[in-house]
Amino acid sequence: MELANVPNLASSSSFFFSSCTCRVLCYRGRRTGTGAITVFAAGSRCSADSACSELIEQQNVDPLSVASSPANTHRYRRRDFAAVALLPFLLPNVDMASAAELYDGSIIQNGVRNVLTKVKAAGVLRLVFHDAGTFDVGDKSGGMNGSIIYEVDRPENTGLSKPLKILRKAKEGIDQVQQVSWADLIAVAGAEAVALCGGPEIPVRLGRLDSRTADPAGKLPEETLDIVALKTSFSKKGFSVQEMVVLSGAHTIGGKGFGNPNGFDNTYFKILLEKPQPTSSGMPIGLPTDWALTKDDECLRWINIYAEDQDKFFADFRDAYTKLVNSGASWRTA
Template sequence: MAALSLIASTLSSSKANAQETGPQALQGEVKAAVMQAFSKAADKGKAPVLLRLAFHDAATHDVAAGDGGANASVQYEFSRPENTGLKRGWRVIENVMQNLKGTAADGRVSYADLIALGGAYAVQITGGPSIDMSIGRRDAAVADPVNRLPEETLSAEALRMSFESKGLSAQELVALSGAHTLGNKGFGDPLTFDNQYYKSLLQKPWDDPSNSMAAMIGLPSDHVLPDDSKCRPSIEAYAGDQQHFFQDFGAAYAKLTSLGAQWS
């Protein structure tokens, strides 16, 4: 009976430990420490690169292959052409990790967590929504497979297929593309997170032959979205309702930064 009791106790303990494994909500003292560390390491000017870093880390995920994702592997991938300029964002992440030493978050967050949290922080400090985030991602020790990020010259259909391969819908593609409102892509104030991106997509300024500079607004992959029947409804919805965009972006971003994550 004692042996059976011990086995039952062990199984119960193992079950409890299994239940504890997985994403944990960022909250309380840990959240406060992380936010303070980011505020010391990054001003508004770093917001665009932090958000881009988060996407480039997570969007290597492939559902069919069962690999890639939000795992900090981007730190081994800076030589890839698509990751040009991201080292500046990585240096912020390293500084944040250093700032967390001796705080409630020390040893509680990984580099993969900080990359994901950095993008959410970038959105918040530029006027966007506060996104509920989780921690507990494990860091990768090697680079993710190549050629996983969608190319800038893809058609709308090819873009949708690329995002679907990661487990993301057409609506989530449109919501996440709203991140292009930050940075020097021509969609309004480069350091303000708002719905101007979608308003510009509907206006199509790049089609104006009298304005040669307008052709430089956005990426080719942005230009094709408003003509796609599966993407346009979301574009119109977000152009007319910024809060709707904020809500959907927050949900899509939280999902993006959990893609392929291995949780501790």
Template sequence: MNCTTTAAAADLALLSSAASVSAGRELNHSSKSSPVVKFAAKRLTVSCAAASSPPHLGRRGLMYMATTSLLIPFPKSAASAAAADENSLLQEEIRKVLTKNKAPGFLRLVFHDAGTFDEGDKTGGMNGSIVYELDRPENAGLQKTVKILEKVKDEMESARPVSWADLIAMAGAEAVLICGGPEIPVRLGRIDATVPDPTGRLPEETLDAKNMKKSFQSKGFSAQELVALSGAHTIGGKGFGSPVVFDNSYYKILAKKSGSSSGGMSSMIGLPSDKALAADDECYGWISKYSEDQNLFFEDFKKVYTKLVDTGAKWSSA
């Protein structure tokens, strides 16, 4: 089939004008910088297949194609797509080794790696140094969890190598999710430390509320954030509700048993530091709120978990 159109200067100007409007900008050219192009007023005959061009497609059709093609949104950048793919791949590998019974150990590993941060000299934090610190008394029992995650790290090596810091941060978020807690997005790109962090930086389980708040303040966390993070004790063997369900049972039990340094709670429930928080007026205010509103706890936990796993991290430039 033959399609004919007149290639006149007016037609070209019309298409150029339409493209400029769609792009949302106006182009001004000076007569000095722009060469003058003259078109001979000749009739141009173009042969085209019927399947590729409707017989009624004329100047208006060409103008429509020129304008609408410029409105097509750009696809995701290559970097964004790669990051999403890496997150999905890492999540998939973690889920292969994660069970609800293992979840408390994964979450504890996050706290013990990130908990070494010091606001004063900006050292420690979420950097994977825990793999060099497993012989410390406060990290007893974490060797097994590291060994489980080592399988994930080895599996990732052939596809997309991952740092220990990223792996631990993501594993903790997945541990919360598998137990019914909120979904927590984790940014990847942390660089691992090559030496252990200084000793004596994790808060002791026997601290009273005043010293607990002081310890967390030295890491850049408020009393409210301390209480929200402590809610992670709702899973595990500390006696707060089901050991494999992430909910606000921790706060409900503390709220009912407040009033003294021990809170009248059984020695089988919680750590001394948990009971100390319930006896502190400032902390108890947040305990009471979270005991009544699980959604509020989930939202605040998501925020403070993200802050915890980003604090002290060194990031790759990629």
């Protein structure tokens, strides 16, 4: 880790997107000997992506980049998190609040990495879908707002108490250095789960506010929906058919039978093409909604595309995931 000319930071707002060309502070942080964590300058404006256009604030804390190392360098070292936490005490001119501004993104990321494993990845990713999946374009209700912490007792959320417990442990450690909303934490954790299992690196914008109440019930797509009802459900959430198909590819990890349960790849789409829908007499693979996709020509076209081109799947999943975790979110404003 290197520090150079770290300024005393004033409370201000900034915005984040990994591909932007904002003016950069002179800090670069090295983690596990690879790559650099870039901290965007407070108040600078970026034109690289529309996601950068809105200023956001997090209790006088700049939402920073959640930088990611290449997939093959994922080594979750507790000492990285400890080193970041200790920096305020090592630098006399930087108080705790300023240090939190400087290390916001990496603190969340490393806090998640301390508790996440490949075996736990599918549950954490499912948590993202069930928190964000309540969004309704019509009345602007639901979405990525952390309300899942009030909804774990609902039948559709059975089993989510375990990944929530995992992230609660991470949150306790992160909050000792700086406060993080449940919505931001879950969004970052899902991206980390995908990358840990070999999937694409997904930058996550920070600054979401948490809901203080549960979202309306009955907003998640049911597992028994036919293709017409499934397309209608996703359309009400603002997602196209292509986005519905690519997000369904998240079922490639976990215990649904689509290849390696700990590997994020395009096996999901290959199996949909190669294997018939399982019957009650055999081991079930996937959910009825997975197989419903194969009964629609438009969905089937995208299934073929992703089965043949994993890079295309990764790129489109990255975009759809970003849209998912931003859907319905309330953002801190300057």
